[in-house]
Amino acid sequence: MHTNADKKTTATPPVHRELDVETIRADFPILNERVNGHPLVYLDSAASSQKPRSVINALLEYYRRDNANIHRGLHTLAERATGAYEHTRTHIAKFINADEPEEIVLTRGTTEAINLLAYTWGEQNIGEGDEIVVTEMEHHANFVPWYQLAQRKGAIIRRIPITVCGHLDLSDIDTIINSRTKLVTVVHMSNVLGTINPIAEIAAKAKKHGAIVVSDGAQAAPAMPIDVKDLGVDFYAFSSHKMLGPTGVGVLYGKRHLLEAMPPFNFGGEMIQEVRFDKVTWAELPHKFEAGTPNIADVVAFDAALHYLEDLGMENIHRYERDLTAYAIERLSELPGLEIQGPRETEQRGAAVSFTDPDIHPHDISTFLDSHGIAIRAGHHCAQPLMRVLGKVATARASFYVYNDRSEVDTLVEALKDMRKYFCL
Amino acid sequence: MSSSLDDMYRDIILDHYRAPRGSKPLPMADIHSDGHNPSCGDDIEVNIQVEDDILKDIHVNCKGCAISVASGSMLAETVKGKTFVEVQRIAEVVKAMLKGDEVEIPDDLGDLDALKGVRQFPVRIKCALLAWVTLIEGLKHYADDPKGAKPSVSTEKED
Numbered sequence: 001m002h003t004n005a006d007k008k009t010t011a012t013p014p015v016h017r018e019l020d021v022e023t024i025r026a027d028f029p030i031l032n033e034r035v036n037g038h039p040l041v042y043l044d045s046a047a048s049s050q051k052p053r054s055v056i057n058a059l060l061e062y063y064r065r066d067n068a069n070i071h072r073g074l075h076t077l078a079e080r081a082t083g084a085y086e087h088t089r090t091h092i093a094k095f096i097n098a099d100e101p102e103e104i105v106l107t108r109g110t111t112e113a114i115n116l117l118a119y120t121w122g123e124q125n126i127g128e129g130d131e132i133v134v135t136e137m138e139h140h141a142n143f144v145p146w147y148q149l150a151q152r153k154g155a156i157i158r159r160i161p162i163t164v165c166g167h168l169d170l171s172d173i174d175t176i177i178n179s180r181t182k183l184v185t186v187v188h189m190s191n192v193l194g195t196i197n198p199i200a201e202i203a204a205k206a207k208k209h210g211a212i213v214v215s216d217g218a219q220a221a222p223a224m225p226i227d228v229k230d231l232g233v234d235f236y237a238f239s240s241h242k243m244l245g246p247t248g249v250g251v252l253y254g255k256r257h258l259l260e261a262m263p264p265f266n267f268g269g270e271m272i273q274e275v276r277f278d279k280v281t282w283a284e285l286p287h288k289f290e291a292g293t294p295n296i297a298d299v300v301a302f303d304a305a306l307h308y309l310e311d312l313g314m315e316n317i318h319r320y321e322r323d324l325t326a327y328a329i330e331r332l333s334e335l336p337g338l339e340i341q342g343p344r345e346t347e348q349r350g351a352a353v354s355f356t357d358p359d360i361h362p363h364d365i366s367t368f369l370d371s372h373g374i375a376i377r378a379g380h381h382c383a384q385p386l387m388r389v390l391g392k393v394a395t396a397r398a399s400f401y402v403y404n405d406r407s408e409v410d411t412l413v414e415a416l417k418d419m420r421k422y423f424c425l
Numbered sequence: 426m427s428s429s430l431d432d433m434y435r436d437i438i439l440d441h442y443r444a445p446r447g448s449k450p451l452p453m454a455d456i457h458s459d460g461h462n463p464s465c466g467d468d469i470e471v472n473i474q475v476e477d478d479i480l481k482d483i484h485v486n487c488k489g490c491a492i493s494v495a496s497g498s499m500l501a502e503t504v505k506g507k508t509f510v511e512v513q514r515i516a517e518v519v520k521a522m523l524k525g526d527e528v529e530i531p532d533d534l535g536d537l538d539a540l541k542g543v544r545q546f547p548v549r550i551k552c553a554l555l556a557w558v559t560l561i562e563g564l565k566h567y568a569d570d571p572k573g574a575k576p577s578v579s580t581e582k583e584d
Contacts, residue, residue, distance in 0.1 A: 036429075361490035363465060367546065371430035379464065393466020393488075423439065423491060 019312060019320045021405045027052040027308075028403050038373025041408045046191050046219060046352040046399030047377050048241050051305070055244055058304035062297045069293055071270060085296050088303040089286070095306050096236065097227040098253055102285040105252040105259070106299055110218040111141040113237035113252035116289060117214065118145035120262040121235075125212070126182055128154035133177055133184040133211075135160040135168055136389050139191055140382040142216040142237075146185060160186070160202075162389060166193040166342040173205055181211040188220035188231075192381045192395065193342030194325070194352040196220065203232035212258070218242055221251075222401070223321055223350050225314040228253055245305035246298035252289075259285050266291035317402055321351040324400050324409070328353050331413045338416070341395055351400040354381070357416075360423050362396040368422060372415040432542035433549065434491060441536070442491040447501025451484045457575035458563030460555045464581050467493040467552055471500075471559050475567070478509050485556065492549050497556035499536050509564065516561050523553050551580040 025031050028050050033040040042050060062084065068077035070085050090101045098104060107113040122145075126132065132146050136159055150157050158176050161169045168186075177184060184206040189196050203213040214235040217226060222243035228236050235258070240249035254262075264271055264282055271291040273281040282288045309317065326346045332338055332355060341354040357365060366378035377397045380387045387393060398412055454472035461468050467489030474482040483505050487497035504512045519537055521528040525544055543553045555578075562576040 361466075363490045363549070363552070364492075367433070367549070368430065380466070384463070387466075393468075422434070423442070 017313060017316050019316055019402060021320075021403065024312070025403050025405075027054070029053060029056070031403060035373040035375070036371050041372075041374040041411050043398040043400065043404065043408065043412060044375045044377050045222075045242070045401035045404075046397065048247065049222060049244050049401055050403065051246070052244055052308050054304045054308055055246065055301050058301040059246060059297055062300045066300075067297070070296055071287070081296055081300075084300040084303070085294070088299050088306075091303050091306050092251055095226070095310070096221070096251075096253055097229055099256065103253055103256055103259065105254065105286045105289040106294055107237075107250040107252055108248055108295065109241070109250035110216060110237045110239045111250070113250045114142055114214070114216065115145045116252055116265045117235055117237075117254075118149045120265050120289075121212070121258065122146070122149040122153075122183075124261075124263060126150070126153045126155050129180065130155045130182040131158050131178070131180040132156070133158050133160065133181055133206075135186050135197070136162045137166075137168070137190040137193055137195065137197075137383065137386050138185070138187050139216060139218070140384070141218070142185055142187055142214075143385065146183070155182075156180075162193075162195075162386075165344070166190075166195050167348070168195070168197055168202075170198075170202070173202070177202075177205045177209060177211065179209055181206065181209050183212045183214065185214035185216070187216045187218075188236075189217075189223065189350040189352075190342065190383075190386075191219050191352055192354050192383050192386055192397065194350045194354075195342055196224070196348045196350055198348075199231045199233060207232065219350055219352065222309075223314075224318040234258055240298065240302040240305060243305060244308055245302035248295045249298045249302050256285065259289070262289075264288050264291070268292050270294075312402060320402065321400060322346045322349070324404060324406065325349060325351045325353060327406055328398065328400065328409045328412075331409050332416075335413065335416055335420075341390060341392075352397055353399065354395040354397040356392055356395050357420075360419065362394040364423060365396040365416075365419065368419045369412070369415055372411070372418075374412055374415055376412075429542075429545055433546055435539040435542055437536045437539040438491065438495040438542075441495035441498035441502075445485070445487065445494055445498035445501075447483050447485040447498065447505070449484060450486075451482055454484065455571065456480075456563045456567045458559045458566065459575060459577040460559030460562075461577060461579055462489070462493075462551060462555055462581045463579070465489060465493070465552060467555055469493065469497055469555055469559050471497075471556065471563055473504075473563065480504050480507055480509070480512055487556065489555075490549075490552050492543055492552040493555050496540060496553045499540070500556045500560060503535065503537060504560070509568075512560070513564060516557050516564070519557050520554065520561070523550050523557070554580040 030050050066080040068081045070082040089104045092104045093101045163169045206213045212234045215233045217238040221238035236253040241247040268291040337358040339356045343349045362378035379394050455475040456473035458471045469487040472484040483501045485497040485501040487494045562578045566576045
């Protein structure tokens, strides 16, 4: 592999640098699109981010120069493809400060990573009367697999509630996490409220009772530095496509001793060591969990996304998003009646800002904004239990990333003003 | 304003949305039916007072997007005072029209014609359909078992 991204492997992340958004925007070809006669204002990165040219090129280059199946061919292309695929795994391990690449299992996405965990670790370790602790702000991807597991096993789901400000309410945490708790799973950053949860603090509580700690990092991994050791988690899941990478790639980080004790998820090629008619043994980590031909090209291109993020610096990204989110909340607060969900202060908050209008349904908001070229998300955001807690059927959500700027927030706010005139006169 | 947006939110639709018809609750009703689209969060309740074979009065209570509210309001306006047979025919025509089936649209549909624009927005068709499917289920249920429990319907598949 000889992509531009690879040449930058040794670059050290810059510290305390302002993002040069104009330069960043020039790296994203899609931002030149016009939508319904307006320049695209893409405020839906929490659903899926856009991709820089380096990622798009890495994908093309892989198919042009290196494409082959991995781990079994003995020819040059197979070696190149295998090398590139495994290079991304090593890079991911470094990106989240895992001990070794063997702790990185590649999946189709966060959802598959969590299902893998529920079907392997969960099947093996959860029994009748055991307790699984979730929070009220989980995405369905980090709730339904555990709910299903609890149904199968006769286990009990307990939940950490949220405060009116949109933080986790930890006042009863010592009752909720107790000696019957086997697993505690907490979203690192809420896709609806934007809240960044105190994973390390909750993990410490869980550890006191010997419980396993899982965190859904789908929103956090794109937005801030991730250190799985500082977080104190046993498992951490996230997706490439929300962090400038291709769709169809997810990551399950797991501590080696836990992954080793787990049974395989899927069975077939690649995941075996030896197969006889009367005996099958499993491959070593992480291949035990990666049956069949994986999503090679997208994994290879994910490496370029990680490079792009590292070149910007995750700390810089986090700081930039905080500033932009504070500005968005300030501007949105000007709109009469508009209700913003989640924390107002941006210290423990990411760049997903959900809001509701007292009179206009989120789907009408989204359709109206789309006619102005503005892409937001409207609906329950795959968090129906949270919607119930908030007393909403749906919200509109604007989410920001490295290529968004204040002028786009202004465009959103002006369009929302026009919307009131359009629907309410 | 883009033309397709105004195609969906026609003036007639916005008028119904801002001042929904049939919003006055009925003292007593013979037909009750509920519609619910959990993914959208659209909720509708249709109550009808029957006299002989005429739908004498109707109350539609809809909480949802502009399209679902306007569709429910148009439904209330359209079916009031019509016979069962007429209403069933209209409801089936509207359903077919929204789903994009080739149907002959009768002249007496009035404002309902404005719903055609919704077809350009495939994800919103279910919003316009909800009131009509809720009505159809209510009528069917009333014909089968007038005293039975009220039906509950949805026009969206589970996500």
